[in-house]
Amino acid sequence: MNSRRLVRIAAVSAVLTFVFAAVQSGHRTLAQAPLQPTPPADDPSSILQAIDPYQPLSTVEGEIRIFSSGSMDALAHGWADGFGRFQPQSKVQVYGAGADEATKQLIEDPMGIALFSRPVRESELAELKKHGLKNPVAIHVAREALAVFVNKDNPVHNISGEQLRAVFTTEQAQPEPTWQLFGATGEWATAPIKIVSRSENSGTQSYLREFVFNSTDLRPGISSHVSNRQVLEEVGKIPTAIAICGMRCEGDNVRMLQLMAGDTAVPSNDTAVLSGRYPLTRPLSLVIDLGQTGPRAQASQELVRYALRRSGQAQSIVVGFFPVDLPLLRAGIQQLDQAQP
Secondary structure, three states: OOHHHHHHHHHHHHHHHHHHHHHHOOOOOOOOOOOOOOOOOOOHHHHHHOOOOOOOOOOOOEEEEEEEOHHHHHHHHHHHHHHHHHOOOEEEEEEEOOHHHHHHHHHHOOOOEEEEOOOOOHHHHHHHHHOOOOOEEEEEEEEEEEEEEEEOOOOOOEEOHHHHHHHHEOOOOOOOOEHHHHOOOHHHOOOEOEEEEEOOOOHHHHHHHHHHOOOOOEOOOOEEEOOHHHHHHHHHHOOOEEEEEEOOOOOOOEEEOEEEEOOEEEOOOHHHHHOOOOOOEEEEEEEEEOOOOOHHHHHHHHHHHHHOOHHHHHHHHHOOOEOOOHHHHHHHHHHHHHHOO
């Protein structure tokens, strides 16, 4: 077992121990909990300590349907398990789908919850209203750091923003860039860069195309896959391959490149992300219609409340994401509170 995986297991164990202790010691209500300043963002534990624990507003029951993007499937299942310990009368069903399918399912069942591994635009919420939703809102529930992966035998170690665009978009006329773009010499200088990507309809590809590269067309890859694991398996087999996946994803025979911020190489690690120095992060969002009423709607809203509290945010760490900043968590809770009858 490699050292990176051992560190991950230790971190997850610490988080789970912390959360279990919090559950056993009881919870304060929101009214009792004083507002705490955002702590220094240098480790997940300090962030979790500043987040209020989940305190159920009421007992809910019935089915809660989550329509999840592929990247957030593990997080959705983690929420389902954790929420069930507080609300045993509820039943959470997770339906895995891409971002486009999650939108369609939410239109068909507006009492559900749709998960997106990218920001949600106001125009998308307006479109949902046209399809009958009453008050759809988007709430940030986690964040993910993306990293550039290459084969472990690749001689390149850093990548700049300009190089990132040259490789992954069609902005430049060069039909197929080679590793000479990074200063590689010898046989690597003439070796074409082989892109391995997520599926076209995935939230990851949408985020890269629309938000990272400002709606520039992405360069087609040699293969596309439904999961990060499959992407990294392919990169590990092809010496000249490159891919963008979640930083905390793991694969054999692959490693991450450092991102260049000006003349400074920013390491692809948790410390850089939590300190705010890492430039390639994306918000993970959910959409819920707060205009819906009835037991199922109340249950869905209560699950979102759980996701924004300490246990729900701890689950984001367990599955490889990062907690949301405190101001955004409080904004999400405020939206839920305003929807209460």
